[in-house]
Amino acid sequence: MALLDVLGLITASPTLLLLVSSITLFTAYAVVHTFFIRRLPSNAPPEVRDNVPISGAIGFWTERWSWFRRRRDQSKTGNFSFHAGPNTIVALSGDKGRQLFFDSKDLGFAEGYAVLFGQAPKVKAHDDGEGKDDDLNNHFSRRLTYLLKNEQFRKKLPTLISDTQEAIDAIRDDPTGVTNPFDTLYRIVFRLTIRMVGPDEIADDPKLLEETLQYFEMIDNSATATSVMFPKLPSPAVLKRTYAGTRLYFMLENIIKKRAASDEKHDDALQYMLDQGDRTYKVVEFIVGALFAGLLNSGINAAWVMCYLATSPEWLAKAQAEVRNTASKYARDPTAPLRYQLDDVPLEAWEAEFPVIDMCLRDSIRLNLLGTAMRRNISGKAIPTGNGNEVIPPDAFVTYATGDIHLDPEIYIDPHKWDPSRYLPERGEDKKKSVHGFVGWGVGRHPCLGMRFAKLEQNIITAYFIASFDFQLQDKHGSKLAVAPQIDFNRHSAHKPKDSLFLKVAPREK
Numbered sequence: 001m002a003l004l005d006v007l008g009l010i011t012a013s014p015t016l017l018l019l020v021s022s023i024t025l026f027t028a029y030a031v032v033h034t035f036f037i038r039r040l041p042s043n044a045p046p047e048v049r050d051n052v053p054i055s056g057a058i059g060f061w062t063e064r065w066s067w068f069r070r071r072r073d074q075s076k077t078g079n080f081s082f083h084a085g086p087n088t089i090v091a092l093s094g095d096k097g098r099q100l101f102f103d104s105k106d107l108g109f110a111e112g113y114a115v116l117f118g119q120a121p122k123v124k125a126h127d128d129g130e131g132k133d134d135d136l137n138n139h140f141s142r143r144l145t146y147l148l149k150n151e152q153f154r155k156k157l158p159t160l161i162s163d164t165q166e167a168i169d170a171i172r173d174d175p176t177g178v179t180n181p182f183d184t185l186y187r188i189v190f191r192l193t194i195r196m197v198g199p200d201e202i203a204d205d206p207k208l209l210e211e212t213l214q215y216f217e218m219i220d221n222s223a224t225a226t227s228v229m230f231p232k233l234p235s236p237a238v239l240k241r242t243y244a245g246t247r248l249y250f251m252l253e254n255i256i257k258k259r260a261a262s263d264e265k266h267d268d269a270l271q272y273m274l275d276q277g278d279r280t281y282k283v284v285e286f287i288v289g290a291l292f293a294g295l296l297n298s299g300i301n302a303a304w305v306m307c308y309l310a311t312s313p314e315w316l317a318k319a320q321a322e323v324r325n326t327a328s329k330y331a332r333d334p335t336a337p338l339r340y341q342l343d344d345v346p347l348e349a350w351e352a353e354f355p356v357i358d359m360c361l362r363d364s365i366r367l368n369l370l371g372t373a374m375r376r377n378i379s380g381k382a383i384p385t386g387n388g389n390e391v392i393p394p395d396a397f398v399t400y401a402t403g404d405i406h407l408d409p410e411i412y413i414d415p416h417k418w419d420p421s422r423y424l425p426e427r428g429e430d431k432k433k434s435v436h437g438f439v440g441w442g443v444g445r446h447p448c449l450g451m452r453f454a455k456l457e458q459n460i461i462t463a464y465f466i467a468s469f470d471f472q473l474q475d476k477h478g479s480k481l482a483v484a485p486q487i488d489f490n491r492h493s494a495h496k497p498k499d500s501l502f503l504k505v506a507p508r509e510k
């Protein structure tokens with residue numbers, strides 16, 4: 001058919017004309033976007049070959065770690081470039097890349113996460129203008145630092161312990177004798193986190209706690225690839241996030257109004273923020289931010305540690321001995337059941353006298369801190385990577401996949417296996433590298449602000465659980481598991497296992 005005939009056919013049918021015009025326009029846009037708008041400077045790390053027009057590299061979303069490793073191994077320097085929608089991203093790897101990533105003051109932390117993690121709900125629209133307003137990052141770190149200080153831990157310890165005991169009693173009283181740790185232990189962590197960073201009204205009320213958790217999970221699930229690449233598109237994920245953020249806003253506003261009307265003064269994080277003059281939207285942003293920073297990692301690891309202990313008689317025996325020894329040092333009644341002896345352990349001992357549980361947590365974090373850490377070049381200049389003339393372009397986002405170090409078989413022997421003995425002085429695998437050989441608690445310019453609290457709650461939950469139960473791991477059919485299942489290393493963050501895991505528990509009386 002001659003070209004003129006084809007043109008004639010198209011122009012004769014309005015539908016066909018519309019279709020062909022749309023395809024032509026889209027193709028033109030894709031060409032301009034790919035070759036002009038998002039063109040990388042020639043000295044940026046090499047662009048990956050699957051950096052498709054418009055959306056960029058799909059592998060970054062679908063199989064993050066496997067994709068990252070393949071692309072890293074194909075690049076001479078180990079660094080490479082790609083796009084996520086309109087965002088240019090440079091991936092760093094290796095010792096030099098890791099050091100630059102974690103130590104450079106030119107790489108902004110919040111600026112990276114704000115766009116590439118894409119979870120924060122926009123609640124400022126509800127602002128009533130009352131109270132003080134200041135820079136978000138500054139505000140967040142200042143409030144969190146105050147709320148996670150020693151005096152707060154000392155004040156809150158009895159409540160953290162009674163919340164934990166209440167949850168352990170509920171597991172003891174459950175007639176099935178089976179518990180899903182990714183549900184029950186995760187919920188303890190959620191409640192303890194709210195105790196430290198939110199209002200008592202939520203921490204004290206199971207219904208409000210449940211509602212808050214649901215809104216948080218809605219916001220967490222909204223970080224889809226589309227919502228990160230095209231945040232202005234009103235996708236279902238973005239709508240859900242907005243809804244959850246709004247509900248949280250009104251829930252807190254209600255609590256604040258009730259407090260004001262009753263002249264009640266509480267001794268909790270919300271009261272502290274109100275006394276500082278914080279606006280409601282700042283309080284919401286703070287609580288959601290603290291939950292993102294703390295809940296997933298702490299909650300998921302608390303559950304995994306128990307699954308790992310259930311399948312490791314050697315480490316369970318060590319942890320039990322540690323709990324017994326520490327409890328007996330402080331117990332006023334050394335003949336009481338172990339779980340009651342723990343009630344007398346002081347804050348200092350909770351923080352310093354559980355090195356075995358600490359090693360168990362450390363290897364769980366190594367396995368569960370998934371995906372990539374995020375940054376953005378905020379210097380306004382190109383940043384040299386230290387490999388010839390290779391640079392991170394101005395404004396580019398920067399990622400580092402934690403698996404690059406945590407799953408490196410040269411450093412961590414048999415890296416996919418949970419094995420706390422790798423941290424014993426004679427092995428010291430996390431000390432093999434001179435720079436940042438373990439990044440599980442953050443390193444360099446952004447060490448974890450919640451580490452002390454996370455370790456404290458981990459020690460409390462693990463010790464009370466071990467003191468209260470004998471337990472074994474089982475799958476959803478009730479079959480005993482001798483080995484904990486493998487984690488999906490391609491996920492973007494710590495997550496609950498796809499196939500639910502359960503602990504069969506038998507209460508201990510001694």
Ligand code: HEM
Pocket residue numbers: 109141144193197290291293294295297298301365369373374439440441442443445446447448449450451453454
């Ligand atoms: C097992 C539990 C936890 C783990 C494994 C963990 C891990 C980390 C890591 C790896 C970083 C650095 C991220 C990066 O460099 O991109 C970090 C930073 C941070 N963490 Fe944690 N974290 C935990 C619990 C918590 C808790 C409970 C809180 C607070 C409630 C918290 C608050 C923060 C904050 C605010 C930062 C950012 C620090 C900054 O801006 O410089 N974390 N954490």
